[in-house]
Amino acid sequence: MIKLTDVEKVYRTSTIETMALSKVNIVINKGEFVSIMGPSGCGKSTLLNIMGLLDEPSSGKIEIDNTLISGYADKRLAHMRNQKLGFIFQSYHLINDLSVVDNVEIPLLYRKGVSGSERRKKALEALEKVGLNSRTKHYPNQLSGGQRQRVAIARAIVGNPEIILADEPTGNLDSVMGEEIMNIMLQLNKTEGTTIVMVTHDENMANKTERVIRFFDGRQVN
Amino acid sequence: MLKNYIKLAFKVMLRKKYFTFLTLVGISFTIMIITITAAFIDQIVGASDTEPNRGRTLVLKEVFLMKDDRGRPDEVSLPFLQRYITTLRTPERISIYRDGGYVSARNGVPRAHRLKYSDENFWSITNFKFLEGRPFDARQVKNASRVVVISEELKDYYFGEGNAAGKIIELFGIPFRVIGVVKSAPLLSDAGSDAWIPYTADPAPVPPPAEWPTIHGQYKAMLLARSGEDAEKVKAEIDARMRKIVPPNPQFTSVKANALTALQHFAKVRNSDPDPDFAQLFTALFACLFLFLLIPVISLINLNISRISERAAEIGVRKSFGASSSTLAGQFIVENIILTLTGGLIGVILAYLFSDALILMLNAFDPLFQISFGQFILSWRVVAFCIGCCCFFGFLSGVYPAYRMSKMHPVNALKGNNL
Ligand SMILES: Nc1ncnc2c1ncn2[C@@H]1O[C@H](COP(=O)(O)OP(=O)(O)O)[C@@H](O)[C@H]1O
Ligand SMILES: [Mg+2]
Numbered sequence: 001m002i003k004l005t006d007v008e009k010v011y012r013t014s015t016i017e018t019m020a021l022s023k024v025n026i027v028i029n030k031g032e033f034v035s036i037m038g039p040s041g042c043g044k045s046t047l048l049n050i051m052g053l054l055d056e057p058s059s060g061k062i063e064i065d066n067t068l069i070s071g072y073a074d075k076r077l078a079h080m081r082n083q084k085l086g087f088i089f090q091s092y093h094l095i096n097d098l099s100v101v102d103n104v105e106i107p108l109l110y111r112k113g114v115s116g117s118e119r120r121k122k123a124l125e126a127l128e129k130v131g132l133n134s135r136t137k138h139y140p141n142q143l144s145g146g147q148r149q150r151v152a153i154a155r156a157i158v159g160n161p162e163i164i165l166a167d168e169p170t171g172n173l174d175s176v177m178g179e180e181i182m183n184i185m186l187q188l189n190k191t192e193g194t195t196i197v198m199v200t201h202d203e204n205m206a207n208k209t210e211r212v213i214r215f216f217d218g219r220q221v222n
Numbered sequence: 223m224l225k226n227y228i229k230l231a232f233k234v235m236l237r238k239k240y241f242t243f244l245t246l247v248g249i250s251f252t253i254m255i256i257t258i259t260a261a262f263i264d265q266i267v268g269a270s271d272t273e274p275n276r277g278r279t280l281v282l283k284e285v286f287l288m289k290d291d292r293g294r295p296d297e298v299s300l301p302f303l304q305r306y307i308t309t310l311r312t313p314e315r316i317s318i319y320r321d322g323g324y325v326s327a328r329n330g331v332p333r334a335h336r337l338k339y340s341d342e343n344f345w346s347i348t349n350f351k352f353l354e355g356r357p358f359d360a361r362q363v364k365n366a367s368r369v370v371v372i373s374e375e376l377k378d379y380y381f382g383e384g385n386a387a388g389k390i391i392e393l394f395g396i397p398f399r400v401i402g403v404v405k406s407a408p409l410l411s412d413a414g415s416d417a418w419i420p421y422t423a424d425p426a427p428v429p430p431p432a433e434w435p436t437i438h439g440q441y442k443a444m445l446l447a448r449s450g451e452d453a454e455k456v457k458a459e460i461d462a463r464m465r466k467i468v469p470p471n472p473q474f475t476s477v478k479a480n481a482l483t484a485l486q487h488f489a490k491v492r493n494s495d496p497d498p499d500f501a502q503l504f505t506a507l508f509a510c511l512f513l514f515l516l517i518p519v520i521s522l523i524n525l526n527i528s529r530i531s532e533r534a535a536e537i538g539v540r541k542s543f544g545a546s547s548s549t550l551a552g553q554f555i556v557e558n559i560i561l562t563l564t565g566g567l568i569g570v571i572l573a574y575l576f577s578d579a580l581i582l583m584l585n586a587f588d589p590l591f592q593i594s595f596g597q598f599i600l601s602w603r604v605v606a607f608c609i610g611c612c613c614f615f616g617f618l619s620g621v622y623p624a625y626r627m628s629k630m631h632p633v634n635a636l637k638g639n640n641l
Contacts, residue, residue: 054542054632075546082544093636095536097237098230109226110544116225155543 001163001195002028002051007060009046009218020046021218024060030162033189033196035206038215044199045167047215051197052085052165053077065162082110086156088166092148094140100151101127101136107159126154130184146177153184157194164188166198170205182208227553231560245525246565248518249615253569253608254576256511260604261573263507265410267485268603272407272414274349278450280481281412282307282460283442287434287474298479299430299439300421306467306479312452312459313445317343319421320441324393325590328379334591335376336414337393339421347446348413355387355402358420366422371402375594376416393417394425408599412484413444434470437477445481457481515611519619526558526623530630537627538635551628558620559613566612570605 009021020043028034028051036044049055050062053069062069064084072080086107094103104123108114114122127133130150140148149169156164166185170178182205188194198209206212214221235242269276285302286293303318310316319340325332338344345357354377358369370391377386377400386400398419407414421441431438447453460481467477480498482490490498540550577598585592 049633052542054636075548078541078544078546078549081542087542089636093535093539095539097234097536102233106540107543110540110546110549159543 001030001032001065002026002197003061003063004047004051005061005063007047007050007057007062009043009050009055010058019218021050021057024218024220026213026220028163028195028197030195031189031193032211033186033209034198034211034213035209036197036199036213036215037201037203037206038221042215043218044215048165048167048197048199051163052087053081078110082107082159084162086159086161086164088149088152088156088164088169090168090171092140092145092152092172094148094151094155096140098139099136100132100138100140100143103140103151104154104158106155111159122158123154126158127151129157129188130154144177145173146180149173149177149181150184153181153188157188157192160192161194163195163197166196168199168201170200170202178202178205224556227556228560230553231557234557235561235564241525241529242561245522245561246568248521249562249565249612250569250572252515252518253566253612254572256514256611257570257573257600257604257608258577258580260607261577261598261600262410263488264601264604265408265599267483267488268601270408270411270599270601272348272350272405273411275347275446276484278447278453278483279347280313280445280447280453280456280483281442281487282445282479282481283487284480285437286478287437287469288476288478289473290475293478296434296438297440298442299435299437300441302437302439303441303443306463307443307445307460310445310456310459310463312447312456314448315343315347315446317341317347317444318441319344319444321415322440324417326379326392332590333379335416338413338415338418339424340418341421344413344418344444347444348407350404350407350413353403353405354385355400357402357418363420363422367420368396368398368423368425369401369420370398371404371418372400373406373416374403375406377403391417393419396425398423406594409593437470443481453483511611515615515618519615522558522562522619523622526554526619527626530623530627533627534630534635537630538632538637541630541632541635547628551624554624554627555617555620558624559616562612562616562619563609566609566615569612570600570608573608574600 004024004026007021007024008019011018011020024047036047038044046055050057064080069080095106101120101123104126105119108119108122124133124136127136130153132147132150132154135143135147140151143151164185169185170181173181185196185198186208189196198205200206212222267276273279283297284295285298286295300318308316308318317340319338322337322339323334324337325334327333342358342360342363350357353374355371357371358367362369370393372380372386372391380386380391381389386403389400390397391400392398428440445456447456460479464477464479469475469477486498486500489500489503537550545553577600578595581593581595581598
């Protein structure tokens, strides 16, 4: 599903050079639920962003679905993200100006040939899956953290992506809410077969996934 | 997609009330002023229901006694027009007329009215809508019949609700029979008036001037060319006629008369120029318009740029979920155009209301001469022009901020850095 070969990422500023990732080789198989662990600053987010085509590696290869992603123009990358990927962020990143259901519709807005009513229908279905069908007309700032993250999950799954990339999805939540979110993702992986890559700090969460990849200082350690 | 952008634009507008309000105030005020200015110019130069043929109607209203290249303009005498102008062969129709006025008194309150003296052709070059009766004809002009056509406002003033045809009004103490009532022309149009009588029935003729009485007087001529292009032929024929005239005094070398469209009369910068340049004024007007628009454009660009960091997370999210840079830029431009267009519509409505206030003010300032509200007419042309200005303005102020926004790197955008 996702294959990284010798991926490196170097951040250069005028004064310093940070090696965020060095020689990373990872294969994520279809239908897997993988967690990525490691101390803060070890390059987990960088890795996820590269997998999610939000950032380019300094060197190395990325393949998604056996297609080498290299030299893709902005439009084509956007199309890939839209079709294959769904993101969940630690700080939810909902658009405060839009209602819950409008937020969930966003990925479908950038898909050709999806009518307004179809969009609405799919968004409501996704919200139902995360148990939020009673809050569709609310605005994000009227919701609790756990509810917001459920909206974010609905947004990530509304377009039926094959891969979900979650960067510390429970990081801002207390353990009860975190548990809820984790259960939704486990359910998604089990019933829909969605491939999930999740960055987490929480050993308990990581233990529930099929495989844990550990990072230290930009390197894979297991 | 566009429908979505528009829906989104309104959502964002409603959620960002302060920003929206600030922007709308700036734009609507600007557009209001542009609309009023454009409406004034449009009334002076543009075709209207009453004057549909303005594009091919030439007005000759001054004659120059030339000393080599220089000459002083003065109004034209009736004999001059009758001898050299009404006999022209190229125009389809020719009318002679002059502007004047009279004062009426009701219950001891004096009121000034516009009065035009014209021939019968005046009514076939213009296209006044007759609410009652008909215009005066050639026979009535020939017989100097004491008949008068009045505007609907003047009818209301004299007779209120009832019919006016056949009734008598007094001009300079002489009774005139009302034979027609017309719908008003736009306030500033040359053909507009409160009352029209046959020029032959002039109850108070102005004595000819002491100097060059055969040339100078108070009349003007309206010449309807067969087509817009034919106007040049009319001008050439006039020039040829003028060359044949021997100046009334050897101190002058020649006589010159310009027949110009309303647009050209408006555009010539100096009245005294026998060979006017028409481009200057409009270049200047468009430069003013541009500068005038530039102020709110720049402030809107600034506001938009200052909002980039505020909207960074949104940009990051949209990019993550499949928006390309060009899609995002399009969205922001449409959003901006919707915003300015809304401001523009408010501006046009304000202009409409403000024009009433303006008329109230003018009326209070000069109680003798009352303008009616119906005479300030906003044509579709003006509204379309102002809406066009708005779109241009929205595009101009949206492009650069949209470009900056759409070029943001998604990872940085999500972190909230506007790099
Ligand atoms: N845009 C950037 N510019 C410079 N350095 C960066 C940038 N983003 C991340 N880094 C650095 O790269 C390293 C890895 O960061 P990150 O992937 O965010 O770590 P993690 O998510 O594991 O906490 C850190 O040392 C961080 O300071
Ligand atoms: Mg991180």
